[in-house]
Amino acid sequence: MNYFNYxxxxxxxxxxxxxxxxxxxGTPFYVYSYQTxxxxxxxxxxxxxxxxxxxxxxxKANSNLSLLKMLSSWGGGMDVVSGGELKRALxxxxxxxxxxxxxxxxxxxxxxxxxxxxILMLNVESREELDLINAAARELHVKAPVSxxxxxxxxxxxxxxxxxxxxxxxxxxxxxxxxxxxxxxxKQLHLNVVGIDCHIGSQLTELGxxxxxVQKVKEFIQTLEKYDLHIEYVDLGGGLGITYNEETPPxxxxxxxxxxxxxxGMKLTLIFEPGRVIMGNAGVLVSQVLYNKQTPAKNFxxxxxxxxxxxxxSLYNAYQQIVSIDKxxxxxxxxxxxxxxxxxxxxxGKERMLPRMKKGxxxxxxxxxxxxxxxxxxxxxxxxxxEVMVKNDKFYVIRERESFDDLIKNEKIIEL
Ligand code: LLP
Numbered sequence: 001m002n003y004f005n006y007x008x009x010x011x012x013x014x015x016x017x018x019x020x021x022x023x024x025x026g027t028p029f030y031v032y033s034y035q036t037x038x039x040x041x042x043x044x045x046x047x048x049x050x051x052x053x054x055x056x057x058x059x060k061a062n063s064n065l066s067l068l069k070m071l072s073s074w075g076g077g078m079d080v081v082s083g084g085e086l087k088r089a090l091x092x093x094x095x096x097x098x099x100x101x102x103x104x105x106x107x108x109x110x111x112x113x114x115x116x117x118x119i120l121m122l123n124v125e126s127r128e129e130l131d132l133i134n135a136a137a138r139e140l141h142v143k144a145p146v147s148x149x150x151x152x153x154x155x156x157x158x159x160x161x162x163x164x165x166x167x168x169x170x171x172x173x174x175x176x177x178x179x180x181x182x183x184x185x186x187k188q189l190h191l192n193v194v195g196i197d198c199h200i201g202s203q204l205t206e207l208g209x210x211x212x213x214v215q216k217v218k219e220f221i222q223t224l225e226k227y228d229l230h231i232e233y234v235d236l237g238g239g240l241g242i243t244y245n246e247e248t249p250p251x252x253x254x255x256x257x258x259x260x261x262x263x264x265g266m267k268l269t270l271i272f273e274p275g276r277v278i279m280g281n282a283g284v285l286v287s288q289v290l291y292n293k294q295t296p297a298k299n300f301x302x303x304x305x306x307x308x309x310x311x312x313x314s315l316y317n318a319y320q321q322i323v324s325i326d327k328x329x330x331x332x333x334x335x336x337x338x339x340x341x342x343x344x345x346x347x348x349g350k351e352r353m354l355p356r357m358k359k360g361x362x363x364x365x366x367x368x369x370x371x372x373x374x375x376x377x378x379x380x381x382x383x384x385x386x387e388v389m390v391k392n393d394k395f396y397v398i399r400e401r402e403s404f405d406d407l408i409k410n411e412k413i414i415e416l
Contacts, residue, residue, distance in 0.1 A: 001036070001039060001040075002033060002036040002281045002282060003033045003035045003036045004033060004036075004284060004364075004366070006327050009326060009327040010325060010326060010327070011323065011325045011326075011327075011364055013031050013032075013033045013284070013390040013395075014033050014034070014035055014390045014391065014392055014393070015390075015392055015393035016390045016393060016394070016395050018031060018284075018286050018325050018362065018364060019325060019326075019362060020395075021286070021388055021390075021395055022286060022288070022362055024395075025386050025388060025397060025401070026386075026401070027286055027287055027288040027304055027305070027362065028285060028286060028287040028288070028303075028304055028305035028309055028385045029285075029286050029385050029386045029387070029388055029401075030283055030284070030285055030286075030368065030369075030372060030373050030385060030386070030387045030388065031283065031284055031286060031387075031388040031389075031390060031395070032062075032064075032067070032279075032282050032283040032369055032387065032388070032389050032390070032398075033282050033283070033390050034070070034389055034390060034391035034392075035391070035392070036281065036282040037067070037070065037071075037278060037279065037282045037369075038070075038074070040252075040277060040278045040279075040281075040282060041055070041057075041071060041074055041076065041278055042074075043252050043253065044252045044256070044272070044274055044277065044278065045074075045075075046253070046256075047252045047253045047254075047255065047256025047257060047260075048256045048260060048270065048272070050257075050260050050264075051260040051263060051264075051270050052268070052269045052270065053269060053270045053271070053272065054077050054098060054120075054233075054269060054270075054271045054272075055075075055076055055077065055271075055272050055274065056076070056077035056078050056079040056098065056099070056100050056235075056271055056272065056273050057071045057076050057077070057078055057079065057273070057274065057275065057278060058079045058238045058273045058274060058275030059078050059079060059080050059081070059085040059088060059089060059275075060081055060085065060275060060371075060374060061275030061276055061278070061279050061280075061369075061370040061371055061374060062275075062279045062283070062369060062370055062371075062372070062373060062374050063085060063088055063374050064373070064387055064398055064399060065088060065091065065092055065398075066389055066396070066398040067279075067389070067398070068088060068089060068092045068094065069092040069093070071278075072089075072092055072093060072094045072095075076094075076098070077094065077095070077098025077099060077100070077120070077271075078094050078098065078099050078100075079099075079100050079102055079238070079273035079275075080099060080100070080101055080102070081101070081102050081103040082103065082110065083107075083109065083110040083113050086099065086101065086110070086113055086114060086117065086119070087113075090117060096117045096118050096119045096120070097118070097119070097120050098120060099114075099117070099119040099120055100119065100120055100121055100122075100123060100147075100197075100235060100271060100273070101114045101119055101121070101122045101123065102123045102149070102197070102199070102273070103123075103125070104125045104126070104129075104170055104171060106122070106129065106132075108132060108136055111132060111133050111136045111144075112136050112139075112140065115133075115136060115137055115140050115142055115144055116140065119145075120145065120233075121145040121146060121147045121194050121195050121233065121235075122144060122145070122146050122147070123146075123147050123148075123149045123195075123197040123235060124146050124147065124148050124149060124185075125149050125171060125172055125173065126173065127181060127184070130146070130148075130181070130184065130185055130188065130191065131188075133146060133190075133191065134188040134189070134190045134191050135190075137190035137191065138189070138190045142190070143190055143191065143192040144190060144191050144192065145192050145194045145195075146185060146191050146192065146193055146194065146195075147193070147194055147195025147196055147197045147231070147233060147235055148173055148178060148181055148182060148185065148193070148195075148196060148197065149171065149172040149173065149197040149198065149199070150172050150173055150174075150175055150178045150196060150197070150198050150216075150217065150220065151164075151165055151166070151167060151169070151171055151172030151173060151174055151175065151198075152165055152175055152198060152200065152212070152213045152216045152217070153165065153166055153167045153174070153175065154166070154200055154209050154212050154213050154216070155209065156200045156201030156202075156204050156209045156239065157204070157205075157206060157208075157209060158201045158202060158203045158204055158205070158239075158241070159203065159316050159318075161315070161316055162201055162202040162203060162316070163200070163201040164199055164200055164201045164202075165198070165199070165200025165201055165209075165213060171199070172197075172198070172199075175216065175220070178220065179220075179223060179224070179227070182224060182227070182229055183227065183229075186229060193229065193231065194231055194232050194233055195231050195232060195233030195234065195235055195271075196217060196220070196221060196224075196231055196233075196234055196235070197234075197235035197237065197271075198213055198214075198216075198217050198235070198236060198237060199235075199236070199237025199238060199239060199273065200213050200237065200239060201239050202238065202239050202241075202275075202276060203239070203241040203242070203276060204239045204240060204241050204249070205241040205247045205248065205249040205250075206249075206250070207250045207254065207255065207258055210236075210239070210240075210255065210258070210259065211258060211262065213236075214236060214259055214262045214263065215262060217234060217236070218262060218263060218266070221234065221266065221268070231268065232268060232269060233268065233269050233270075233271055234263065234266070234268050234269070234270055234271065235271040235272075235273065236259060236270060236271065236272055236273075237272070237273050238272065238273040238274045238275050238276070238277075240252060240255055240274060240276070240277040241276070241277070242276055242277055242280040242281055242367065242370075243281070243367075244280075244318065244319055244320055244321070244366075244367050245319045245321065252277060275370055275371075276370040276371070278370075279369040279370040280367050280368075280369050280370040280371075281366075281367050281369065282369040283367075283368050283369025283370070283372060283373075284364040284365060284366050284367075284368050284369075285305055285309060285310050285348075285364065285365040285368040285372060285385075286305075286325070286362055286363070286364050287303040287304050287305035287309075287348075287362070287363055287364075287365065288303060288304045288360060288361070288362055288363075289301060289302070289303055289357045289358065289359055289360060289361045289362070289363065290302045290303060290304055290340070290359065291359065292357070292358075292359075298335075298336055299333055299334060299335045299336070300335065300336050300338050301335040301336070301337045301338070301354065301357060301363075302338055302339070302340065303337060303338070303339060303348070303363060304339070304340065305339055305348065305365070305385070306338075306339025306340055306341040306346050306348075306380070306382065307339060307341055307343070307345065307346040307347070307348075307379070308339075308341060308376055308377045308378065308379040308380060308382050308384075309339070309372075309373075309376050309382075309384070309385055310348060310365060310368055310372050310375075310376070311375050311376070311377070312371060312372070312375070313347055313348050313349060313350075314343075314345045314346060314347065315375075319349070320348070320349065320365050320366055320367050320368060321365075321366040321367065322337050322348060322349045322352050322354065322363055322364070322365050322366070323354075323363065323364050323366065324354060324355050324357060324361065324362070324363055325361070325362035325363060325364055326361065326362070328355035328356075329355075330355060330356070331355075331356065332353045332354060332355055332356075333353070333354060333355075333356055334351055334352065334353055335351075335352055335354055336349070336350045336351065336352070337349040337350075337352060337354070337363065340380070341379065341380050341382075342380065348365050349365070373385070373387055373399075378402070378407055381404075381407060383401055383402030383403060383404065383406060383407055384399075384401075384402045385401055385402075386399055386400055386401045387399040
């Protein structure tokens with residue numbers, strides 16, 4: 001469910017035509033719908049109403065400060081994976097007791113920042129990390145709240161780049177070793193073992209892998225209890241998929257209910273780290289047609305957005321719908337929608353049926369709210385594009401377009 005619809009034959013975000021925004025901010029740009037984000041957040045949260053829970057939005061999906069502020073004002077916590085993301089969350093006033101810090105490679109500085117900020121917990125991924133956190137906490141004369149990320153060796157049945165719960169992935173502690181690690185962690189003077197964490201991948205479109213993982217985690221918590229190790233939090237990560245094309249992922253209500261049912265009676269707080277399911281279908285990338293070009297093999301629609309703006313198609317061969325912003329009747333043409341970057345991998349969509357489009361006309365790449373802007377880069381010395389938030393009939397630029405000066409501001413011209 002989202003609020004991107006055609007009104008008077010123009011694609012709108014809520015009550016604002018994307019053409020109106022293009023006139024104001026130029027192209028390309030990302031645009032997000034406030035009401036869609038709110039709805040996704042509310043539905044997800046509601047699905048957990050029968051359990052004690054905390055929804056920690058996964059900042060990596062889209063880290064715009066205005067967005068984080070909105071989510072935090074609705075009671076959302078944050079899942080961060082770097083000192084930078086931690087600072088973003090703190091900057092917009094997220095309650096530190098609602099922040100969890102994930103990731104396999106936290107530095108000592110990042111750990112120190114997290115401990116000083118008194119976040120809820122650090123999700124730990126290795127023995128060496130446990131030791132480093134213990135040492136950092138000792139120096140700060142505090143006890144570090146930790147949860148251990150376990151790897152259940154379950155196939156999430158998603159793209160290999162975003163599967164994280166298999167032993168061949170770098171994530172988590174193998175289940176077989178987890179008990180030893182818990183017993184070890186408990187003995188460390190500056191660690192407070194408060195939770196368990198398990199995230200098996202992203203863009204999951206079936207409930208099965210989630211259910212298997214949660215059941216394994218539940219059994220393991222029961223084992224821990226036998227060792228008199230009582231934890232307070234079960235962080236089940238993120239990963240719930242969305243519809244990009246024809247996928248039929250479980251509805252968040254179903255997902256929340258199934259998990260709450262498995263964990264029923266456990267007297268624990270469930271933590272979730274959703275990213276894509278909140279933001280994916282709440283944003284689109286708008287771009288302008290620059291040229292039409294034919295070769296004996298293909299028709300190319302060359303647009304002003306490129307792989308540096310949205311890398312998902314190039315990186316994962318991901319499919320995202322592409323539509324014309326003007327609703328057009330009449331014949332359609334099969335095109336590859338490509339950007340100006342000097343690589344053949346620079347495409348937004350291949351072999352798409354689109355109405356005949358002319359220079360200056362606009363397209364929207366749908367489902368771009370998650371892992372769109374946050375993965376964008378300056379490749380080919382292209383400034384990152386503006387981000388716009390629409391709420392009802394108003395729109396707000398929540399990030400300005402980068403200028404050439406922004407791009408070179410840390411460079412030095414040295415004569416060598
Ligand atoms: N928690 C942890 C520990 C994660 O690693 C991730 C995503 C999430 C939560 C949020 O997962 P979500 O609910 O968004 O599926 N760039 C890729 C996705 C990478 C996901 C990385 N980790 C893409 O564009 O498809």
